[in-house]
Amino acid sequence: MQRLEKLELIWQSLPLLGEGVLVTMTLTISLLGVGLLLGIPVALGQAYGPRPVRLLMSSYERFFRAMPILVLLIVCFYGLGFWGIYVPAFGTAVVVFGLHSSAYQSQIFRGAIQAIKEGQLLAARALGMSRLQAIRYIVLPQALRLSLPGWSNEYSGVLKDTSFVFAIGVTELTRQGWQIAMRTREIFLVFITVAVIYLILTYLGTWLLERIERRLSVPGLAGQRREEHGRVI
Amino acid sequence: MSSEYKVSSEASFVVRVADLHKRYGSEEVLKGVSFAVRQGEALAIIGPSGTGKSTLLRCINRLTEPDRGRIWLENTEITNAKTDINKIRQQIGFVFQDFNLFAHLTALDNVRLGLTKVKKLSLKEATERAMIELRRVGLAEQAQKYPAQLSGGQQQRVSIARALAMDPKLMLFDEPTSALDPELIGEVLHVMQDLADEGMTMIVVTHEMGFARSVCDEVIFMEKGVIVEQGPPEQIFTQPKQPRTQQFLSKISELYGRTSS
Numbered sequence: 001m002q003r004l005e006k007l008e009l010i011w012q013s014l015p016l017l018g019e020g021v022l023v024t025m026t027l028t029i030s031l032l033g034v035g036l037l038l039g040i041p042v043a044l045g046q047a048y049g050p051r052p053v054r055l056l057m058s059s060y061e062r063f064f065r066a067m068p069i070l071v072l073l074i075v076c077f078y079g080l081g082f083w084g085i086y087v088p089a090f091g092t093a094v095v096v097f098g099l100h101s102s103a104y105q106s107q108i109f110r111g112a113i114q115a116i117k118e119g120q121l122l123a124a125r126a127l128g129m130s131r132l133q134a135i136r137y138i139v140l141p142q143a144l145r146l147s148l149p150g151w152s153n154e155y156s157g158v159l160k161d162t163s164f165v166f167a168i169g170v171t172e173l174t175r176q177g178w179q180i181a182m183r184t185r186e187i188f189l190v191f192i193t194v195a196v197i198y199l200i201l202t203y204l205g206t207w208l209l210e211r212i213e214r215r216l217s218v219p220g221l222a223g224q225r226r227e228e229h230g231r232v233i
Numbered sequence: 234m235s236s237e238y239k240v241s242s243e244a245s246f247v248v249r250v251a252d253l254h255k256r257y258g259s260e261e262v263l264k265g266v267s268f269a270v271r272q273g274e275a276l277a278i279i280g281p282s283g284t285g286k287s288t289l290l291r292c293i294n295r296l297t298e299p300d301r302g303r304i305w306l307e308n309t310e311i312t313n314a315k316t317d318i319n320k321i322r323q324q325i326g327f328v329f330q331d332f333n334l335f336a337h338l339t340a341l342d343n344v345r346l347g348l349t350k351v352k353k354l355s356l357k358e359a360t361e362r363a364m365i366e367l368r369r370v371g372l373a374e375q376a377q378k379y380p381a382q383l384s385g386g387q388q389q390r391v392s393i394a395r396a397l398a399m400d401p402k403l404m405l406f407d408e409p410t411s412a413l414d415p416e417l418i419g420e421v422l423h424v425m426q427d428l429a430d431e432g433m434t435m436i437v438v439t440h441e442m443g444f445a446r447s448v449c450d451e452v453i454f455m456e457k458g459v460i461v462e463q464g465p466p467e468q469i470f471t472q473p474k475q476p477r478t479q480q481f482l483s484k485i486s487e488l489y490g491r492t493s494s
């Protein structure tokens with residue numbers, strides 16, 4: 001009888017948890033997008049920029065990689081509030097997480113750029129392409145493909161990190177769970193459910209990225225999945 | 234055979250190089266190199282490793298910036314800072330030792346990319362032209378394959394097609410067969426011979442003495458950043474004037490055993 005009640009409790013919490021999932025996923029996807037848009041130029045600047053640009057991009061990347069995300073969140077949200085500047089919590093979260101992720105994504109991307117043989121750029125220039133054209137038509141398509149496994153990691157990492165926005169009052173999945181748990185006094189049960197939901201979200205995301213990776217894969221491009229060669233060892 | 238590149242009766246210079254210098258750090262790699270290539274002529278550049286042959290070739294389309302000296306493509310001075318180098322490079326085909334095909338593109342797209350993005354041809358025109366060039370190098374059937382699915386010889390032929398598609402006035406080859414297994418060298422040399430026969434103006438850095446001798450009209454022997462000797466292949470290979478040329482040739486024939494064709 002009691003067991004049935006508990007099941008019912010979970011069942012009734014699902015719509016609220018679903019709202020939490022929506023917020024978590026919106027935040028995750030937006031921050032990955034912001035991180036990508038900033039991370040690509042940072043990586044390109046580091047790889048091909050003149051010295052001052054390289055230094056600037058490296059400091060940017062080091063700074064954001066060194067900063068704990070929670071500290072950044074608190075500084076940006078409450079710190080600015082202290083000075084009388086009020087920013088929306090969700091917007092702050094997207095920007096802070098986006099900057100943080102862009103530092104990590106730039107490293108994924110830079111590694112991919114370095115895996116591209118330099119001779120291909122020479123060949124592109126020899127055809128009369130400008131530097132920008134060579135980057136656009138030769139570097140980007142290859143580097144983006146090579147980055148996909150790294151992004152899979154980044155996705156599952158940031159997905160979990162989004163629960164830090166708890167601290168600035170954004171009601172995403174974890175906070176939604178917290179509120180339900182407080183109300184019903186079923187902490188264990190509710191958080192087991194939350195954990196399972198995170199597991200599913202991680203699995204779905206990496207599954208999707210793997211599919212994209214397969215769909216875009218090109219025979220012989222460095223970094224492709226092992227299965228295409230068959231087992232080697 | 235197409236007569237697209239037939240020698241004009243009034244043989245004019247396609248490329249002229251005057252007093253070219255290039256230094257890397259304390260090492261002067263090119264110490265004042267001068268020569269010219271006529272329309273329809275095939276020039277071979279031979280010489281020991283580290284002599285500056287690749288550097289010279291790369292200076293011609295300014296993939297490497299020369300320190301001093303002047304280069305002209307027909308009447309345009311390539312070394313003039315005001316010259317739009319991307320316009321010049323469209324007119325000079327470059328074939329690299331290790332092919333440098335774009336790894337994410339099929340053979341067809343490798344050949345087509347310069348046509349659509351640099352020459353701004355429509356996809357249809359570009360495809361037609363690219364297929365003509367792939368057919369010319371005997372690879373029409375492999376058009377949809379990616380570089381990793383092609384043999385070294387096939388990859389090098391794609392890279393030649395990629396350069397030819399741009400309709401160049403001059404083709405530069407930097408040891409196009411040095412990265413190939415011996416049994417694949419012939420197919421690439423064959424394509425190059427056809428090109429020379431059609432009257433394409435070309436400069437070929439090579440260790441294939443048989444090719445230099447039987448296909449090229451002129452041979453330059455370079456060593457340590459200078460031209461040691463220059464002349465028609467018969468003279469260079471049978472009566473070299475400089476003792477260094479002779480030494481180099483006998484060493485090469487020991488190594489490769491293929492100085493005659």
Ligand SMILES: Nc1ncnc2c1ncn2[C@@H]1O[C@H](COP(=O)(O)OP(=O)(O)OP(=O)(O)O)[C@@H](O)[C@H]1O
Binds near residue numbers: 285288
């Ligand atoms: N980018 C560079 N930076 C520094 N030194 C270079 C560079 N490129 C070439 N060199 C040096 O210049 C010299 C000439 O090199 P180059 O590649 O032109 O010779 P090469 O005649 O083509 O030799 P090979 O037959 O081995 O290809 C070599 O000593 C080489 O180490």
Ligand SMILES: [Mg+2]
Binds near residue numbers: 288407
């Ligand atoms: Mg060389």
